[in-house]
Amino acid sequence: MESSVQEARQSIREEVRRLCQDFPDKYWQDVDKHEKYPKEFVDALTSSGYLAALIPEEYGGAGLGITEASIILEEINHCGGNSGACHAQMYTMGTLLRHGSDEQKRRYLPAIARGELRLQAFAVTEPNAGSETTRIETRAVRKGDRYVVNGQKIFISRAKHSDLMLLLARTTPYEELQDKTQGLSVFVLDMRDVKGNLDIQPLDIMVNHHTTTVFFEDVEIPVDNRIGEEGKGFRYIIDGWNAERILVASESIGDGHWFIERASRYASNRVVFGRPIGANQGIQFPIAKAYAHVEAADLMRFAAASKFERGEKCGAEANMAKLLASEAAWEAADVCMSTYGGYGFARDYDIERKFRETRLLVAAPVSNNMVLAFLGQNVLGMPKSY
Numbered sequence: 196m197e198s199s200v201q202e203a204r205q206s207i208r209e210e211v212r213r214l215c216q217d218f219p220d221k222y223w224q225d226v227d228k229h230e231k232y233p234k235e236f237v238d239a240l241t242s243s244g245y246l247a248a249l250i251p252e253e254y255g256g257a258g259l260g261i262t263e264a265s266i267i268l269e270e271i272n273h274c275g276g277n278s279g280a281c282h283a284q285m286y287t288m289g290t291l292l293r294h295g296s297d298e299q300k301r302r303y304l305p306a307i308a309r310g311e312l313r314l315q316a317f318a319v320t321e322p323n324a325g326s327e328t329t330r331i332e333t334r335a336v337r338k339g340d341r342y343v344v345n346g347q348k349i350f351i352s353r354a355k356h357s358d359l360m361l362l363l364a365r366t367t368p369y370e371e372l373q374d375k376t377q378g379l380s381v382f383v384l385d386m387r388d389v390k391g392n393l394d395i396q397p398l399d400i401m402v403n404h405h406t407t408t409v410f411f412e413d414v415e416i417p418v419d420n421r422i423g424e425e426g427k428g429f430r431y432i433i434d435g436w437n438a439e440r441i442l443v444a445s446e447s448i449g450d451g452h453w454f455i456e457r458a459s460r461y462a463s464n465r466v467v468f469g470r471p472i473g474a475n476q477g478i479q480f481p482i483a484k485a486y487a488h489v490e491a492a493d494l495m496r497f498a499a500a501s502k503f504e505r506g507e508k509c510g511a512e513a514n515m516a517k518l519l520a521s522e523a524a525w526e527a528a529d530v531c532m533s534t535y536g537g538y539g540f541a542r543d544y545d546i547e548r549k550f551r552e553t554r555l556l557v558a559a560p561v562s563n564n565m566v567l568a569f570l571g572q573n574v575l576g577m578p579k580s581y
């Protein structure tokens with residue numbers, strides 16, 4: 196790789212690290228404890244331009260690639276922060292960029308890049324469908340120049356902290372479809388000015404993710420806000436999955452490094468039985484092993500990202516990166532907990548907060564079982580379980 200590209204990436208890393216210094220452990224502990232939205236951090240990331248990393252320069256964004264975007268999210272988590280506060284803007288960008296019309300891009304992207312509009316909510320999951328997205332029931336029925344939406348979504352994060360919601364809804368009843376992957380459509384719902392009843396209810400969950408249940412009752416969306424063709428929405432969402440998996444892997448890699456650094460430092464300083472606990476192999480080796488696993492996942496992340504940037508098929512690498520990184524980070528989290536002994540449970544040490552946040556990435560935005568199913572079935576050609 197050209198050294199200028201490497202230098203540019205290194206300087207992004209350092210700048211994000213500098214930005215994160217203004218948001219130390221205390222800041223994240225406080226937002227977590229009081230379940231606040233880390234608005235100051237998201238504002239700083241927006242005004243630095245990093246949140247608009249994937250928006251092309253012609254629309255006022257930084258025009259960076261998936262590798263750079265992944266480095267940004269990695270560094271936020273590596274510095275102790277929680278990218279979950281704002282990562283949706285990067286996760287969803289591909290759907291708008293690849294399938295949105297020029298008019299939609301002009302309408303939304305410059306304002307998102309300037310920080311005047313927030314695209315932080317992505318509404319797919321439903322109680323009766325779960326991982327089986329093609330079973331979603333929220334209906335969007337066309338009436339003239341509008342769609343009227345009725346239904347319910349669950350686990351929708353940041354809906355109260357976003358202006359726009361990228362919504363997947365059913366436009367053709369399931370029973371009428373020959374091909375069950377058709378019949379769903381993607382919309383940009385502008386939540387600032389909703390006609391109908393949009394009811395957003397907080398969910399009480401173990402991480403500070405501002406996750407909600409969203410009820411739609413006769414919510415109107417102009418036809419102009421449909422992305423791409425009617426009925427092709429599932430395809431558009433799938434198109435974004437590789438980028439999403441690379442980005443989420445990077446967050447886990449950041450978490451993994453954070454835990455390993457904390458664990459190594461604590462193990463070197465904490466003296467029990469007259470010597471640092473890290474001199475004991477029972478403490479040292481698990482930390483070293485977790486480190487090796489995080490580093491291996493990191494290589495897979497870069498392999499996936501460079502294939503993605505070259506426009507090559509990268510489903511296998513992107514899925515493996517997500518699997519390996521989330522498992523390695525969770526291993527590092529567990530090892531760090533053991534290293535800290537009882538202190539790992541004390542909120543002041545911040546380990547338990549990260550422990551909770553890190554576990555999430557094993558299950559969401561896609562569960563590792565679904566990732567294994569992709570590898571088993573699509574890469575290795577074994578029979579399908581669904």
Ligand SMILES: Cc1cc2nc3c(=O)[nH]c(=O)nc-3n(C[C@H](O)[C@H](O)[C@H](O)COP(=O)(O)OP(=O)(O)OC[C@H]3O[C@@H](n4cnc5c(N)ncnc54)[C@H](O)[C@@H]3O)c2cc1C
Pocket residue numbers: 316317318319320324325326327349350351352353400402404406555558559560561562563564565568580581
């Ligand atoms: C904090 C948080 C934030 C979230 N944010 C969002 C958001 O912003 N937007 C959004 O749309 N969704 C969001 N989600 C939802 C998340 O993507 C789903 O929870 C996830 O996709 C799984 O759906 P489910 O919980 O219904 O699990 P289920 O589908 O009920 O699955 C339960 C378990 O069974 C496994 N399983 C199911 N079928 C199979 C099979 N055939 N083979 C093997 N294993 C199987 C699953 O992998 C999983 O482990 C969020 C979830 C959480 C917890």
